[in-house]
Structures are given as C-alpha cells and as structure tokens.
Amino acid sequence: MENATILRLQDIVKTFPGVKALGGINFNLKSGEVHAICGENGAGKSTLMKVVCGVYRPDSGSIEVNGKKESFSNPMEAYRKGVSIIFQETSLFEEMTVLENLFLGHEITKKAGPFTVIDYRAMTIRAEEIFRRLSTQIDLHVQIKALGMAQKQMVEIAKALTFDANIIIFDEPTASLTQREVTALFAIIRSLKAEGFGIVYISHRMEEIFEICDRVTVIRDGQYISTKFTSDTDKDELVADMVGRKMGSYYPKTETEIGDTLFRAEHYYDSGFVTDISFYARRGEILGFAGLAGAGRTELMESICGLAPRTAGRLFMAGNEIEVQSYKDAMARGIVYVSEDRGKYGLIADMSIENNIALPQLDKLVNKFDILNTEREKELAGRYMTDVGIKAPDGEFLVTNLSGGNQQKVAVSRALALKPELLILDEPTRGVDVNAKAEIHKIISGLTQQGLTIIMISSELPELIGMCDRIYVMKDGALAGCFDRGEATQEKILSVALETKSAAG
Amino acid sequence: MGKKKGFLTTEFYLAVFLAAILLFMAVAAREFYSINNLMSLLNSFSYILISAIGMNLIILTSNIDVSAGALISVVCLSIAALGKQGIPFAGLMAAAMVIGAVLSTLNGLFITRLKIPAIVATLATTQIFQGVLPLTVDGSIYDLPASFTWLAFDAKIFGIVPASVLICLIVTVAALLFVKYSRFARKLYAIGNNSNGARLSGIRVDRTVVWTYTIAGALFGISAVIIATAGQRVTTTMGSGLEMTFIAAVVLGGTNTAGGSGKILGTVIGAFILAMIAPAINYLGISPDWSDAVKGAIILISVVVGAAKYIKKKRVIDDPAARERSAA
Numbered sequence: 026m027e028n029a030t031i032l033r034l035q036d037i038v039k040t041f042p043g044v045k046a047l048g049g050i051n052f053n054l055k056s057g058e059v060h061a062i063c064g065e066n067g068a069g070k071s072t073l074m075k076v077v078c079g080v081y082r083p084d085s086g087s088i089e090v091n092g093k094k095e096s097f098s099n100p101m102e103a104y105r106k107g108v109s110i111i112f113q114e115t116s117l118f119e120e121m122t123v124l125e126n127l128f129l130g131h132e133i134t135k136k137a138g139p140f141t142v143i144d145y146r147a148m149t150i151r152a153e154e155i156f157r158r159l160s161t162q163i164d165l166h167v168q169i170k171a172l173g174m175a176q177k178q179m180v181e182i183a184k185a186l187t188f189d190a191n192i193i194i195f196d197e198p199t200a201s202l203t204q205r206e207v208t209a210l211f212a213i214i215r216s217l218k219a220e221g222f223g224i225v226y227i228s229h230r231m232e233e234i235f236e237i238c239d240r241v242t243v244i245r246d247g248q249y250i251s252t253k254f255t256s257d258t259d260k261d262e263l264v265a266d267m268v269g270r271k272m273g274s275y276y277p278k279t280e281t282e283i284g285d286t287l288f289r290a291e292h293y294y295d296s297g298f299v300t301d302i303s304f305y306a307r308r309g310e311i312l313g314f315a316g317l318a319g320a321g322r323t324e325l326m327e328s329i330c331g332l333a334p335r336t337a338g339r340l341f342m343a344g345n346e347i348e349v350q351s352y353k354d355a356m357a358r359g360i361v362y363v364s365e366d367r368g369k370y371g372l373i374a375d376m377s378i379e380n381n382i383a384l385p386q387l388d389k390l391v392n393k394f395d396i397l398n399t400e401r402e403k404e405l406a407g408r409y410m411t412d413v414g415i416k417a418p419d420g421e422f423l424v425t426n427l428s429g430g431n432q433q434k435v436a437v438s439r440a441l442a443l444k445p446e447l448l449i450l451d452e453p454t455r456g457v458d459v460n461a462k463a464e465i466h467k468i469i470s471g472l473t474q475q476g477l478t479i480i481m482i483s484s485e486l487p488e489l490i491g492m493c494d495r496i497y498v499m500k501d502g503a504l505a506g507c508f509d510r511g512e513a514t515q516e517k518i519l520s521v522a523l524e525t526k527s528a529a530g
Numbered sequence: 531m532g533k534k535k536g537f538l539t540t541e542f543y544l545a546v547f548l549a550a551i552l553l554f555m556a557v558a559a560r561e562f563y564s565i566n567n568l569m570s571l572l573n574s575f576s577y578i579l580i581s582a583i584g585m586n587l588i589i590l591t592s593n594i595d596v597s598a599g600a601l602i603s604v605v606c607l608s609i610a611a612l613g614k615q616g617i618p619f620a621g622l623m624a625a626a627m628v629i630g631a632v633l634s635t636l637n638g639l640f641i642t643r644l645k646i647p648a649i650v651a652t653l654a655t656t657q658i659f660q661g662v663l664p665l666t667v668d669g670s671i672y673d674l675p676a677s678f679t680w681l682a683f684d685a686k687i688f689g690i691v692p693a694s695v696l697i698c699l700i701v702t703v704a705a706l707l708f709v710k711y712s713r714f715a716r717k718l719y720a721i722g723n724n725s726n727g728a729r730l731s732g733i734r735v736d737r738t739v740v741w742t743y744t745i746a747g748a749l750f751g752i753s754a755v756i757i758a759t760a761g762q763r764v765t766t767t768m769g770s771g772l773e774m775t776f777i778a779a780v781v782l783g784g785t786n787t788a789g790g791s792g793k794i795l796g797t798v799i800g801a802f803i804l805a806m807i808a809p810a811i812n813y814l815g816i817s818p819d820w821s822d823a824v825k826g827a828i829i830l831i832s833v834v835v836g837a838a839k840y841i842k843k844k845r846v847i848d849d850p851a852a853r854e855r856s857a858a
Binding site for chain 2: 332351364375388395
C-alpha cells in the first residue's frame with residue numbers, strides 16, 4: 026500500500042532553559058496509518074506533540090504537513106492546516122454547549138442585513154453530519170459538564186473533524202476510559218483510519234499499542250530511539266527501547282546504617298482513589314515510590330500529611346499510632362512534605378528566601394505580641410542556606426528570581442528547618458538541570474547519614490534505582506510491587522507499573 | 531518586600547501626585563487651607579483610612595468586602611440606640627468594635643465555610659445589613675445627647691484638632707508595624723500570593739481569612755463611631771457607598787486586588803487623596819456633582835498605570851515564545 030506521508034518531522038530540537046527536552050526527533054505519519062509514540066514519563070512525548078501543533082516553537086528542525094513546510098504559532102493555526110490534537114485533559118468549555126464547543130473560534134456565520142451573525146442552523150447540520158460519521162449520538166444543546174469522560178472525548182474528536190483535519194493526535198486517550206469505552210474509541214479510530222486519516226497515538230499501554238497501531242516510535246530522554254512495525258516487534262523489545270541500557274553512576278548513594286522501622290501505614294485509604302496501602306519506612310532509609318503519572322503517589326503522600334482527607338487506615342510513627350488531621354499535625358510528628366510543583370504549590374514566589382524558609386514555623390519566631398524576630402528568622406534561614414548550598418546574593422533575594430534548582434533547594438531547606446524525621450520529596454529533581462540534580466542527590470544522600478528517613482517519589486527510574494534502598498511501585502491507586510535495592514531494574518519496575526488494567530472497568 | 535527597588539515605588543509616585551495637588555490648591559484656591567476645612571478634611575480622612583486599612587488586610591488575602599458601607603450603617607444605628615441611653619464614649623467604641631467584628635466574621639465564615647466567592651457573599655450581606663435597618667428604625671434616631679457627640683464636639687486636641695485624628699494615628703501606626711513585623715501579616719501575604727503554597731507551609735488558610743475579616747470588622751466599627759457621633763441625628767444610610775471609597779483607597783495605594791502585595795503606606799496616601807477630592811472640587815468652584823467622576827478618573831488612571839506594569843511582567847513568564855526571545 027502506497028500511502029502518502031502527511032506529517033514529517035525532521036531533527037526537531039527543543040530546549041528549555043537548562044534542559045534539552047527534545048534532541049533531534051524524526052517522525053513520519055502516512056495517511057491511513059495509526060502511529061504510536063511511546064516512552065517513559067518525561068521522555069518528551071507531550072513536548073513533541075506541543076511542538077507539532079504550535080504550542081511550542083522548535084529551536085531547529087522542520088515540520089512538514091501534507092507536503093508543505095509549516096511553522097505554526099498557535100494550535101488554532103495548526104487546526105486550520107489539518108492537524109488537530111486531543112489532549113489528555115480535554116480542552117472543552119464546561120459551561121458551553123456541545124455545539125458551541127465544536128465550532129468555538131471558527132463559527133459558521135451568515136449575513137443578516139448589515140450584521141454578521143452566527144449561523145446556528147448550518148452549524149447544527151454540519152455537527153449532525155459529523156456525529157453520524159462517528160456513529161455517535163450526543164445532544165448538541167447540552168452543556169459539556171453534563172457529559173461523561175468518553176462523551177467529552179467524542180466531542181473532541183468531532184471538533185477535530187469540523188476543521189477538515191486529516192491528522193489527529195491522541196494524547197493518552199484511554200487514561201480515564203472504561204474498557205467498554207475504549208472498545209468504542211478503537212472502533213472510531215479504525216473507521217477514521219479507513220477514511221484515510223493519519224493518527225498519532227500517544228500511550229504507554231503496551232496492549233493498546235499492539236491492538237490498534239501499525240507502527241510505533243520510541244523516544245527516550247528527548248532522543249529518537251527507534252521506529253518499528255508493531256507486527257515485527259513485541260512488548261519486551263519496546264520496554265527495552267524505552268528504558269535503554271544506560272545506568273548513570275552519578276547517583277551518589279552512600280551506604281547508610283538502616284535502623285528499625287520509623288514509619289508505618291496500614292490499610293490506608295484516601296477519599297476515593299488510594300486503595301488499601303500498607304508500607305513501612307526504616308530509619309536512614311531512602312524509600313522510592315515509582316509508578317506512572319496518575320498512579321496515586323502524590324495523592325497518597327498528601328493524604329498521609331493531612332493535606333487531603335483519609336477515609337480508613339492507620340499510621341504509626343516509631344511504633345505509636347498517630348492521628349493526622351492537618352498538615353500542622355504531620356509537621357508536629359516530624360513528617361514533612363516537599364511538593365512536586367514548587368512553583369504552583371510549594372513556595373511563595375514573591376517572598377524572599379528567608380521568609381519562605383521561616384514560613385512554616387513562624388510560631389517559634391514571635392513574641393507574645395505576634396511580632397516576628399527577624400534576626401532569628403535570618404539566622405534560621407542562613408544556616409540552611411549554607412548547609413544546602415543555595416546560590417543567591419543574600420537571604421532577602423526573591424524566590425521568583427531563582428533558578429529551578431535553587432528554588433528546589435529553598436523548598437528542601439524549608440523542610441529541613443522543621444527538623445523532620447521523615448522527609449517526603451515529591452519529584453525533587455523535576456525541571457532542574459543536570460548539575461543541580463546531582464547536587465540535590467548529594468544532599469539527599471547526606472541527610473540519611475544524619476538519620477533522616479526519606480520517601481522519594483520520582484518518575485525517573487534511573488534516579489530511583491540509583492538512590493533508593495527499596496522501591497514501591499504504585500498503579501491505579503494501589504501498591505503493585507516492591508523491590509529491594511539489589512533486585513530493582515527498570516524493566517522489572519516498568520513491567521509492574523504497566524500491567525494491564527483489569528478488564529472489569 | 532522587594533528590597534532593591536530604590537525609592538521609585540508606587541508610594542513615592544503617589545506622594546508626588548498628592549504634593550502636586552496640594553501645591554495646586556495653594557495657588558488656585560487658597561481658602562482650601564482654612565483651618566475649618568483642613569480639620570473637617572482630617573476628620574473624613576481619619577474614618578476613610580481606618581476602614582481602608584481593614585479593607586487592605588482583606589484584599590491582601592485576595593478577598594474583598596463590599597458590605598463594609600452597609601455594615602457601618604448598622605453599627606452607626608446600633609451605637610445611636612445605645613447612645614440614646616446615655617452610654618459614654620468608651621462604651622460606644624467598645625460596642626462598635628464588637629458589633630463590627632461579629633458582622634464581618636459572618637462574612638468570613640460564609641466565604642470560607644460555604645465556599646462562596648467573597649464578592650458574592652458580601653454583596654448578599656450588604657443587602658441583608660441594609661435591609662434590616664428600615665425594619666428596626668423609622669428613618670433615623672435623633673435628639674442624641676451630648677455624651678453621644680462628645681468625640682466630634684468636645685474632644686479636641688489643643689482645642690482644635692479633632693480627636694478622630696488621634697484614633698486614626700494610633701490605628702495607622704499600629705497597622706504599619708503590624709503588617710511589617712507580625713506573623714499574622716506574613717501569613718496574609720503568603721495566602722494572597724499562593725494559597726496552596728501557604729497550605730503546604732502549614733498555614734490554616736481559612737482560619738486566617740476569617741480572623742482577617744474579624745479584625746477588619748473591628749476597624750469598620752471604629753470608623754462607624756467617628757461617622758455616627760458627628761451629629762445628633764443618625765440615619766439608616768450613614769455608611770452607604772463608603773465601601774467603594776475604601777476599596778479605591780487601597781487600589782490607589784498600589785495594592786493588587788489579586789492579593790499578596792501592597793503596603794499600608796500606599797493606602798494612607800490613597801485615603802488622603804480621596805478624602806481631599808470633594809473639598810478640593812468645592813473650593814475650586816466646580817459643581818460638587820463632579821467629585822465622584824473625578825475620583826473615578828483618578829482610580830482608573832492609577833489602576834491602568836499599575837496594570838501596565840503587571841501585564842508586562844506577566845508576559846515574559848507566560849508566553850513561551852517571548853521567553854525564548856528574551857533568552858536568545
């Protein structure tokens with residue numbers, strides 16, 4: 026079958042300050058083909074697709090759509106030229122109707138005397154025709170918020186079709202669908218394929234890739250690795266491509282004396298997602314939590330720290346049961362959490378380094394008139410600034426002006442200033458450059474020698490394997506496995522994290 | 531909090547603007563500087579500023595209170611009822627602060643417990659506060675005794691300066707110190723700046739917001755005392771519309787309505803400018819009908835100037851393309 030190549034990416038390079046997100050990616054898509062892109066979390070799949078549809082501009086490389094070189098400056102332009110993308114989180118407007126969403130930004134208009142008005146009739150006819158093509162029935166006049174996840178996705182697909190797009194990109198489309206909905210979605214993808222659409226399918230669910238896709242391209246750490254026909258390869262080979270063989274020795278894990286159990290969770294449930302979790306952490310141990318994005322690792326930790334409700338289960342600290350109602354309770358018990366998104370949740374960007382470090386323990390820095398002792402605040406912050414090695418002119422420097430790595434160090438300093446026994450680090454090295462990463466690893470290793478226990482959530486497997494004494498693997502809100510330092514490999518962890526979702530859904 | 535900005539701050543520009551108006555008035559309408567006018571100006575400046583400080587605290591947490599005017603009406607009438615019984619000034623002041631604090635705490639509870647947006651919650655309470663007054667009083671309470679008007683007529687410092695100025699001075703100095711050095715104020719900035727970040731620092735965000743409303747309510751109560759005791763008759767609408775002046779003073783003073791930034795000093799100058807507009811217009815021989823429009827124009831200009839700075843700052847962060855250009 027000689028189908029035309031409708032999308033060709035050549036040597037796409039994209040760097041963010043300090044990070045090379047994409048380092049020369051090649052990709053091509055033929056009409057009538059479903060082409061998968063797979064890779065670990067953070068491999069660059071989503072960045073690549075954002076480059077294709079104009080959210081980001083590549084530093085170099087070329088994008089050819091339907092035989093013409095293109096450079097989109099926004100997704101709307103990409104839509105008009107035939108490329109539409111269906112994001113993981115739908116980008117529909119909840120309060121507007123299906124019909125309004127379908128044609129948002131490119132409404133069909135007509136002349137009514139001197140005015141240009143929206144032609145609802147023409148839009149309705151067009152929409153009905155599209156839904157007939159998708160053999161789906163959705164009420165056009167119902168608000169998006171009334172629809173289920175699968176229906177929303179259908180609206181997204183229909184929206185793509187209103188643009189006469191011939192390239193449709195699906196970004197993890199099945200993440201929140203039930204098994205039956207997945208089957209329906211695949212039927213639609215097959216019919217689109219038969220009509221000659223080219224489909225890019227981003228996923229790390231192996232079964233789906235082998236079921237629906239013709240070819241699969243693997244990327245890892247922003248690098249192009251391979252493109253294969255799904256009929257010529259198998260799951261093991263893909264996993265091997267995804268993780269690669271390299272294993273950095275730059276994780277300076279120092280052997281520490283591991284003591285008795287410090288923290289224990291028993292049959293722990295949060296308010297709906299995290300299910301029946303039991304685990305323990307020993308003194309001086311670095312405990313890793315692996316899993317795909319959305320496996321429930323952050324939810325579990327937030328709940329343990331009193332930042333989200335708990336519905337069942339017990340927590341123990343040094344053998345005594347503890348009651349955690351709020352984050353203050355957790356801090357009082359020596360449990361401190363450093364959030365994954367320091368920009369959004371962790372630090373107060375417009376405050377100084379000192380103010381940020383002191384913020385959780387202002388109570389200890391005030392006299393009886395609630396007046397802060399700024400000298401002691403300076404002293405407290407200064408101590409940790411030097412210990413952790415924050416690179417800034419002085420403590421009054423605003424956090425917003427620091428680099429990602431240094432911001433992370435402020436977040437860690439703030440946690441350490443609370444003198445925790447159990448420090449929970451959520452993605453401590455996300456978005457920081459290689460040097461800062463190594464420094465943070467060194468700090469973490471150093472802390473365990475002082476007897477601290479560390480729980481580290483990370484989506485970078487080499488990091489976990491290099492740093493941790495034990496690694497728990499989470500999947501769909503539950504624990505799916507646990508590996509000791511000696512036996513943990515990327516292949517083992519990934520295959521546990523990727524296990525097929527039970528067909529019950 | 532930004533240390534290295536030098537002296538070219540919002541407050542500085544405002545002070546220059548204020549000085550320019552004062553100078554202009556000296557040339558264009560010398561009578562503006564008559565003792566009588568200055569003293570009455572200081573009196574209205576006092577009650578505007580005291581409440582504006584309360585409003586400033588609320589806005590710092592990225593909330594708002596549009597019920598302040600109606601709340602002041604309620605407090606005015608309540609203390610008038612007490613004053614009629616001959617209760618002395620100290621008792622009136624205490625009662626006003628308590629009533630103000632309680633009513634404002636209700637606002638805070640609606641906002642945090644019921645998760646109603648601040649503007650909606652306080653709009654609703656405005657209607658309630660205003661609505662109950664005509665039900666309890668027929669238009670006004672009048673023939674109030676001398677003990678009631680003690681503050682306005684008898685309590686003059688050096689026999690000339692209204693004592694309200696002294697109250698205002700105490701509140702302002704306390705607020706300046708409090709906002710700069712207290713733990714509570716630090717929490718306000720943290721919440722307004724990034725409420726999730728504040729939560730992750732162990733700050734009880736909701737509780738802090740409720741306390742902010744409580745404190746602001748007590749300050750509204752103090753303003754209500756100054757307003758109510760100015761005469762022997764207290765009507766049901768004494769505070770109507772004042773909330774806009776308070777909010778305007780805060781905004782004019784450079785506090786971002788999104789919360790998390792702004793200084794009390796700016797609000798002090800903002801309150802003074804707003805207190806001055808009506809008498810200034812009067813002494814310039816312009817129809818007093820213009821004063822609201824002039825206030826509006828001044829606010830609009832200052833907000834646009836402030837927003838221009840803000841938008842420019844935001845662009846660089848939010849737009850990846852621009853970030854690349856500036857990096858290149």
